[in-house]
Amino acid sequence: MKAYHVHDKENSGEEACHEIVFAESPAQAKYKSEAYSNGVPWTDIAAVRKPQFDQYAETGIIPRSAYIADGWYFECDQCGSFSATNEVNGQVICEFCLEDQSA
Ligand SMILES: [Zn+2]
Known part of the structure; x- marks a missing residue:
């Protein structure tokens, strides 16, 4: 297929x-x-x-990482916004939460 x-x-x-x-x-x-x-x-x-x-x-x-590599968006595992494109430790999170995490 x-x-x-x-x-x-x-x-x-x-x-x-x-x-x-x-x-x-x-x-x-x-x-x-x-x-x-x-x-x-x-x-x-x-x-x-x-x-x-x-x-x-x-x-x-x-895997979500394959979708992300193709340019797809996910609901953020942390804040729920529909713009998550980063996979970190098995979670997908948005730019905002990613920045928050590394701060
Ligand atoms: Zn978020």
């Missing part, structure tokens, strides 16, 4: 439903996606190949 980054490219729903989906084709990735099951119109869903995630296809478990 191959990894695809699937999201609602028109951002028509409440969320863009960004996720990595493992599938055999872009169409299958869209079919399996959260966006599709949330009722996003088929033509509004984008599926972009992400070969760097292929290595996680077998387990389906993608």
